[in-house]
Amino acid sequence: MIESEADQERALTAIMECCTAELSPIVVDEKKEIVGVLLAKRDQFDWGFRNMETLNVSLAAVSSAYRDKDVFKLLLESVTKKAAPVFISVKAGEGQGLTDELKRFGFQLENTGANSELYKWEAPAQAA
Numbered sequence: 001m002i003e004s005e006a007d008q009e010r011a012l013t014a015i016m017e018c019c020t021a022e023l024s025p026i027v028v029d030e031k032k033e034i035v036g037v038l039l040a041k042r043d044q045f046d047w048g049f050r051n052m053e054t055l056n057v058s059l060a061a062v063s064s065a066y067r068d069k070d071v072f073k074l075l076l077e078s079v080t081k082k083a084a085p086v087f088i089s090v091k092a093g094e095g096q097g098l099t100d101e102l103k104r105f106g107f108q109l110e111n112t113g114a115n116s117e118l119y120k121w122e123a124p125a126q127a128a
Contacts, residue, residue, distance in 0.1 A: 025078035036062040036071040053084040083123040089116045
């Protein structure tokens with residue numbers, strides 16, 4: 001829950017940045033209701049200084065009624081098909097199985113902080 005107006009403004013700015021870049025997939029059901037979303041944005045440092053695309057995921061959410069229906073897999077496939085490295089930070093103590101899903105999809109633990117773990121996915125190297 002966002003309590004202050006300033007925090008709400010920052011959240012809306014982050015959402016708009018993710019959505020306008022067309023990097024954030026959304027899954028809807030047959031009633032056109034959103035059942036899953038993954039907010040991703042281009043890493044501006046990598047884009048501007050290294051001339052490479054890297055994606056950072058700031059939010060991944062799937063409706064509880066759709067958690068066993070491959071919605072999260074569809075969201076991840078939509079982001080990883082770009083073949084750019086993808087980073088997802090998971091809060092410590094996350095109990096909904098997100099880290100297991102990430103590992104099944106090929107994400108590797110990159111770094112562990114006091115309150116979170118950072119996972120990274122990279123496209124498999126092409127055979128020469």
